[in-house]
Amino acid sequence: MKTTVRVGGGQGFWGDDPDAPRRLVEGGPIDYLMLDYLAEVTMSILQKQKERDPSMGYARDFLGAVQSVLPHIRQHGLRVVANAGGVNPRGCADALRGISGDVRIGVVTGDDLLGRIDELVAQGHQLANMDTGEPLSGVRNRVLSANAYIGSTPIVEALQQGAQIVVTGRSTDTALTMAPLRHEFGWTATEYDKLAAGIIAGHIIECGAQCSGGNCLYNWREIPDLANVGYPVIEGSPDGTFVVTKHPGTGGRVSTHTVTEQLVYEMGDPHSYITPDVVADFTTIRLADDGENRVRVSGIHGSQPTDKLKVSIAYRAGYKAVGTLVYAWPDALEKARMADRVLRERLERLGLKFDKILTEFVGASAAHGPLTPATDAPEVQLRVGVRSESKAAVEGFSRQIAPLVLNGPPSVTGFAGGRPKVEEIVAYWPALIDKRVVQTTVTIV
Amino acid sequence: MRIRLLDIAHARSGDKGDTANVGVIALDPKWYPVLAKYLTRDRVAQHFTGMITGGVDRYELPNLGALNFLLHGALDGGGTLSLKTDAQGKVFSTALLRLVLDIPDAEVP
Numbered sequence: 001m002k003t004t005v006r007v008g009g010g011q012g013f014w015g016d017d018p019d020a021p022r023r024l025v026e027g028g029p030i031d032y033l034m035l036d037y038l039a040e041v042t043m044s045i046l047q048k049q050k051e052r053d054p055s056m057g058y059a060r061d062f063l064g065a066v067q068s069v070l071p072h073i074r075q076h077g078l079r080v081v082a083n084a085g086g087v088n089p090r091g092c093a094d095a096l097r098g099i100s101g102d103v104r105i106g107v108v109t110g111d112d113l114l115g116r117i118d119e120l121v122a123q124g125h126q127l128a129n130m131d132t133g134e135p136l137s138g139v140r141n142r143v144l145s146a147n148a149y150i151g152s153t154p155i156v157e158a159l160q161q162g163a164q165i166v167v168t169g170r171s172t173d174t175a176l177t178m179a180p181l182r183h184e185f186g187w188t189a190t191e192y193d194k195l196a197a198g199i200i201a202g203h204i205i206e207c208g209a210q211c212s213g214g215n216c217l218y219n220w221r222e223i224p225d226l227a228n229v230g231y232p233v234i235e236g237s238p239d240g241t242f243v244v245t246k247h248p249g250t251g252g253r254v255s256t257h258t259v260t261e262q263l264v265y266e267m268g269d270p271h272s273y274i275t276p277d278v279v280a281d282f283t284t285i286r287l288a289d290d291g292e293n294r295v296r297v298s299g300i301h302g303s304q305p306t307d308k309l310k311v312s313i314a315y316r317a318g319y320k321a322v323g324t325l326v327y328a329w330p331d332a333l334e335k336a337r338m339a340d341r342v343l344r345e346r347l348e349r350l351g352l353k354f355d356k357i358l359t360e361f362v363g364a365s366a367a368h369g370p371l372t373p374a375t376d377a378p379e380v381q382l383r384v385g386v387r388s389e390s391k392a393a394v395e396g397f398s399r400q401i402a403p404l405v406l407n408g409p410p411s412v413t414g415f416a417g418g419r420p421k422v423e424e425i426v427a428y429w430p431a432l433i434d435k436r437v438v439q440t441t442v443t444i445v
Numbered sequence: 446m447r448i449r450l451l452d453i454a455h456a457r458s459g460d461k462g463d464t465a466n467v468g469v470i471a472l473d474p475k476w477y478p479v480l481a482k483y484l485t486r487d488r489v490a491q492h493f494t495g496m497i498t499g500g501v502d503r504y505e506l507p508n509l510g511a512l513n514f515l516l517h518g519a520l521d522g523g524g525t526l527s528l529k530t531d532a533q534g535k536v537f538s539t540a541l542l543r544l545v546l547d548i549p550d551a552e553v554p
Contacts, residue, residue, distance in 0.1 A: 041525050131462050217538065218455040218472070257455070257470075260509050264468020266459035267513050270504050283506050299508075317526060358521060358528035366530045368540040369496045385528030428524045430462065 011035040012208030022068035028247035032180040035082035044314030044426035046086035047145035057088030106163025108154040110440035127431040142316040151276030154440040155179035174202030196280035196302025197240035211262035213252025225251025241298040278302040317427035319394040320387040323401035326414030335409040336382040352393040451542040458538035463523035465534030471510040475554040
């Protein structure tokens with residue numbers, strides 16, 4: 001058994017730096033390249049792409065990432081684990097085969113529940129909204145995608161079968177890091193402390209450089225060379241302890257401060273971070289400096305997982321548009337406020353109905369609302385958003401922004417770009433389902 | 446003594462649906478007991494009056510010198526539904542750091 005396994009986090013979301021995976025692989029030793037592409041809204045975007053073209057529905061950036069590290073997969077034993085498959089893992093694997101030749105690809109399927117929703121509901125699985133308790137029936141005919149968050153087990157199976165690249169659909173972000181450690185160190189399904197440690201390692205690197213100096217508030221001026229920020233590397237040990245680091249010669253910083261900021265990111269109840277494999281306790285984490293740009297993580301406890309999986313459901317939820325105009329000194333905020341009143345009066349007069357109209361004054365209060373102290377701002381951006389079930393209403397709003405330049409309050413600019421774009425809203429519906437009804441399958445292609 | 450959180454803590458925030466979370470971390474471990482004692486759920490709820498429609502949950506992480514706050518109803522529906530600039534709750538972190546605590550001088554470390 002290896003005594004150290006290195007997992008690099010080369011992508012924090014779909015849209016992250018496309019060159020980061022190559023730099024992470026070429027910049028120093030790693031055994032596994034972990035790429036996380038999926039956020040709550042990503043699955044629904046991918047589902048819309050698949051509707052237009054059945055061969056699509058996966059993160060296409062992944063193909064370029066694999067291409068850029070292919071020599072390392074072929075010659076140096078690098079293995080890649082990614083949830084790039086989105087709503088079409090097989091399609092992703094087919095496209096990969098076209099560029100990667102004889103590389104063994106493991107495909108994990110079974111998370112996609114879209115075709116089973118009615119059957120599941122008929123069997124008594126409510127799929128009620130976890131946040132609001134509402135039954136799925138209210139939005140059933142508008143559902144676009146439904147995927148269970150799956151854990152590390154099928155990824156470990158794929159690695160055991162020799163896959164050099166593992167492609168999954170809606171795996172949890174953290175399983176992508178934990179699975180290689182579990183595979184290499186032979187952790188069983190009930191070694192909860194070790195599994196929890198792997199999950200927390202995954203949580204630390206799932207947002208890419210956000211743990212290695214990116215978006216770090218602590219001493220942010222002193223973080224060196226963000227232009228060349230190093231993406232994170234986990235050095236895992238068989239006992240579940242690990243070091244967070246980055247390659248020498250890269251920018252950014254790994255310190256207890258940068259790691260702590262990432263640990264609390266998107267945290268709920270820290271005592272029970274629930275995953276399909278284990279419930280991790282964040283209050284047991286011990287961090288210690290371990291040299292320059294190295295943080296040692298230990299002490300982690302985990303416990304038995306629940307018998308449920310979370311399900312990510314996406315549904316169509318009307319339309320929205322956001323329009324902006326910039327008002328200049330003097331009295332920038334007062335002018336922007338007047339423009340907002342004029343706009344709302346016109347929308348009212350046109351009889352347009354919205355579920356919500358939200359006005360913000362960027363430069364005056366958009367970030368911190370009523371907590372913002374008053375200033376004589378040099379400029380203020382008026383930002384008005386609307387949403388409605390009626391596309392026509394949102395289009396009507398979109399036509400009312402530019403006219404304000406000539407027929408509203410003065411000192412206005414920043415209207416380039418034409419009418420605000422009308423977008424269809426695809427909203428997120430979190431639900432739970434019994435684990436036993438979700439069966440995953442591993443295929444080697 | 447009046448102490449602004451920005452001067453004794455750093456923070457990061459994110460989203461889960463319509464809930465924003467703010468992790469507040471002591472800049473120096475000596476400030477954690479002050480945070481744990483005085484940065485209460487009610488104090489934070491009061492700070493965000495008018496900015497959130499739901500309640501506040503609070504969790505302690507003494508091992509990280511941190512507190513975690515969940516601000517419910519903070520994001521105009523959250524995710525893609527939200528019309529806010531900060532639809533993902535990214536800058537609730539520094540909004541919380543504006544909070545000023547009143548600490549008895551004897552308890553200032």
